[in-house]
Amino acid sequence: MTQLPNDQHITYQFQFRKCGKASCSTCREGQGHGPYWYAYWREGSRLRSGYIGKVSPEEAGYAQTAGAR
Numbered sequence: 001m002t003q004l005p006n007d008q009h010i011t012y013q014f015q016f017r018k019c020g021k022a023s024c025s026t027c028r029e030g031q032g033h034g035p036y037w038y039a040y041w042r043e044g045s046r047l048r049s050g051y052i053g054k055v056s057p058e059e060a061g062y063a064q065t066a067g068a069r
């Protein structure tokens, strides 16, 4: 499971993503795969992201944020 930092402000997004495979009809014909939950946070000046999955951050136990919805 994705390790999220607990000393950073994390933003959760429920979104579609493309896998990048040219042969993938899901991405070619639609918005991509998902929607799945992703976490975003900053590490220094870099934006990092982590895959969470279909369950919400709260259900997955990442729920340290009150304003995630």
Ligand SMILES: [Zn+2]
Binding pocket: 018, 019, 020, 021, 024, 025, 026, 027, 032, 033
């Ligand atoms: Zn795809």
